[in-house]
Amino acid sequence: xxxxxxxxxxxxxxxxxxxxxxxxxxxxxxxxxxxxxxxxxxxxxxxxxxxxxxxxxxxxxxxxxxxxxxxxxxxxxxxxxxxxxxxxxxxxxxxxxxxxxxxxxxxxxxxxxxxxxxxxxxxxxxxxxxxxxxxxxxxxxxxxxxxxxxxxxxxxxxxxxxxxxxxxxxxxxxxxxxxxxxxxxxxxxxxxxxxxxxxxxxxxxxxxxxxxxxxxxxxxxxxxxxxxxxxxxxxxxxxxxxxxxxxxxxxxxxxxxxxxxxxxxxxxxxxxxxxxxxxxx
Amino acid sequence: xxxxxxxxxxxxxxxxxxxxxxxxxxxxxxxxxxxxxxxxxxxxxxxxxxxxxxxxxxxxxxxxxxxxxxxxxxxxxxxxxxxxxxxxxxxxxxxxxxxxxxxxxxxxxxxxxxxxxxxxxxxxxxxxxxxxxxxxxxxxxxxxxxxxxxxxxxxxxxxxxxxxxxxxxxxxxxxxxxx
Numbered sequence: 222x223x224x225x226x227x228x229x230x231x232x233x234x235x236x237x238x239x240x241x242x243x244x245x246x247x248x249x250x251x252x253x254x255x256x257x258x259x260x261x262x263x264x265x266x267x268x269x270x271x272x273x274x275x276x277x278x279x280x281x282x283x284x285x286x287x288x289x290x291x292x293x294x295x296x297x298x299x300x301x302x303x304x305x306x307x308x309x310x311x312x313x314x315x316x317x318x319x320x321x322x323x324x325x326x327x328x329x330x331x332x333x334x335x336x337x338x339x340x341x342x343x344x345x346x347x348x349x350x351x352x353x354x355x356x357x358x359x360x361x362x363x364x365x366x367x368x369x370x371x372x373x374x375x376x377x378x379x380x381x382x383x384x385x386x387x388x389x390x391x392x393x394x395x396x397x398x399x400x401x402x403x404x405x406x407x408x409x410x411x412x413x414x415x416x417x418x419x420x421x422x423x424x425x426x427x428x429x430x431x432x433x434x435x436x437x438x439x440x441x442x443x444x445x446x447x448x449x450x451x452x453x454x455x456x457x458x459x460x461x462x463x464x465x466x467x468x469x470x471x472x473x474x475x476x477x478x479x480x481x482x483x484x485x486x487x488x489x490x491x492x493x494x495x496x497x498x499x500x501x502x
Numbered sequence: 503x504x505x506x507x508x509x510x511x512x513x514x515x516x517x518x519x520x521x522x523x524x525x526x527x528x529x530x531x532x533x534x535x536x537x538x539x540x541x542x543x544x545x546x547x548x549x550x551x552x553x554x555x556x557x558x559x560x561x562x563x564x565x566x567x568x569x570x571x572x573x574x575x576x577x578x579x580x581x582x583x584x585x586x587x588x589x590x591x592x593x594x595x596x597x598x599x600x601x602x603x604x605x606x607x608x609x610x611x612x613x614x615x616x617x618x619x620x621x622x623x624x625x626x627x628x629x630x631x632x633x634x635x636x637x638x639x640x641x642x643x644x645x646x647x648x649x650x651x652x653x654x655x656x657x658x659x660x661x662x663x664x665x666x667x668x669x670x671x672x673x674x675x676x677x678x679x680x681x
Contacts, residue, residue: 230626234660235653259667261624266575267616269597271521276675277620280668298577319674362576373581399540399576406635407609409645411541411572440649444656448648483656 224335225285226254227300229293229436230262235444236293236436238480242465243292243332245478249469250339250346257284263299265437266403271306272315278303279316282327292332292465294435298363300329305367331364333434333464337382340468348473349499350387354491356467357391357428357459358383359419361438362399373397379432382464386471391426395419402437405445416441417449420457429491431461439463443485460488470495511559514599518556518564521595528585529553535579535589541572549579549589556592565600569593571609602680608639621676624666629659 226247232240247254260281268274278300282289291297304327307313317323340346358379365371371378374397380390398419401412420442423431433439443461450457461484462470469479470492481488519526536548547555547569555564570593579589601610615634619626632646653659666672 230664233625233664234628235658237658259624261666261668261672262620262626264620265616265626267613268620269594269601269613270680271591271594272679272681273676276679277672280671280675316679319671319678321668321671362574362578366577366581368581373577397578399574399578401540401574403574403576404541404572404609405645406632406642407612407639408541408572409642411544412574415540415574444649444652447652448645483658485652485656 222251222335222339223253223255223287224290224330225287226256227260227281227289227291227296228256229291229296230265231293231436235440238466238483239292239436239439239463241478241480241483242463242469245474246336246465246469246472247332249472249474250336252335252339254290255285255287257281257289260284263296265295265299272312274299275303275306275312276316276319279307279324280320280322282329283320283322283324288328288330290330290332290335292434292463294331294361294364295437297329297331298366300327301369302367304329305369331434333364333378333382334370336465336468337378337385340382340385344385347386347471349471349495351467351471351495352387352498354388354495355391355427355429356383356388357393357423357426357431358396359393359423359431359433359438359442360397361433361435362397364434365397379434379464382468383432386468388467391423391428393419393422393426395422400435400438400441402441405441412441413445413449413452416445417453420446420449420459421455423459424455424457428459430467430488431459432464432467433461434464446486458486460484460486460491462488508559511561514561514564515556515559517599518592518595521598522591523588525585525587526553526556526592529557529587530585532584534582534584538578538582540574540576540578544572545569549573549593552596553587553589553592556596564596565603565605570596570600571607598680611635611638617676621673622669623663624669624672625664627660627663629661630663
């Protein structure tokens with residue numbers, strides 16, 4: 222399988238381990254990635270004008286004929302929204318007047334969906350089944366919205382993937398709740414409340430790991446976790462893995478290959494328990 | 503609707519409808535949007551009320567409030583609205599109008615810096631974005647320092663600003679498509 226790869230800006234900074242693990246897992250599953258040439262920012266959640274946001278997405282999509290895969294739910298949602306808006310001939314024409322390469326349609330996929338599709342076909346690649354690992358499936362909001370691909374409120378694809386890896390999914394009430402990330406800079410208190418509720422629920426549910434599909438969710442739950450613990454006086458201590466890191470562990474890839482040392486809350490104790498269980502069998 | 507609705511208010515209403523879609527007219531004020539919103543408890547007016555203000559052409563009240571900037575863009579209101587309205591698009595429309603008309607706040611500044619980076623470089627570099635924002639909102643310094651130290655220790659702060667080749671094209675997208 223060959224796909225165009227849109228890493229998104231976060232891949233170059235706060236989400237480096239998302240990019241590293243995506244590339245490693247795709248290589249292991251023989252998914253060939255061709256990075257989109259000269260890609261630009263999708264605008265994240267900070268571009269209010271929809272036509273501008275559509276134009277930014279269209280420029281990226283016009284760079285390739287291949288289906289485009291991204292590991293970032295924000296990029297994914299923005300590209301999908303743009304595809305929907307660009308179905309309107311008037312919008313398409315307007316956007317194309319400012320583009321150098323013209324937009325003429327695109328197929329957008331999230332890394333999660335691509336990986337699950339491959340694993341459904343050849344699960345002999347799963348050399349380290351994650352038996353007994355309790356994994357909280359946290360979707361966040363933008364993987365499933367706007368509607369069209371998955372149920373926007375009750376998706377199950379993450380739980381399916383977790384089961385495929387033989388781990389035990391924990392379903393959170395907050396699984397498609399917002400992490401607060403988009404407003405964390407100017408509105409810290411509001412964002413912290415939202416993120417903490419997710420962590421507290423995962424803790425209460427006995428999760429060993431939380432799995433995410435979005436770098437902003439990851440930032441709020443992982444990089445901010447210690448600050449949130451201090452603020453609330455409750456120890457959480459749950460590692461937060463990108464879905465590509467979780468899959469990578471089950472594929473037998475090493476911590477360096479998956480950027481596991483870049484996570485704020487170290488997942489190594491959980492990973493080592495998985496190795497030990499494997500060794501006993 | 504009152505016959506006294508001024509032409510200027512009508513103009514505002516039409517602008518919101520143009521940006522957020524004519525379906526906003528179908529709002530029945532059921533409040534599903536407010537009930538779905540993760541920051542509803544902090545909002546005044548509520549998202550439901552905000553839609554009403556737009557339909558009544560109450561521009562000042564619709565533009566000058568905290569509600570716009572508490573929206574996390576999670577789209578739950580949008581997937582749940584029984585009338586097929588996109589309340590988040592109403593918020594975006596109001597932000598767009600506020601930004602164009604120079605309504606200044608810490609939040610609109612953050613959005614402005616974000617767009618400026620896209621326009622100048624084509625991509626976002628978090629460090630300069632944060633630095634610029636802290637100049638106008640130093641209260642975010644503690645959080646930013648905490649987060650910064652955490653990310654630096656993990657090698658995850660990009661210091662280098664990536665400049666894409668298609669910067670002129672991106673600048674055109676931002677400027678010419680904004681009407």
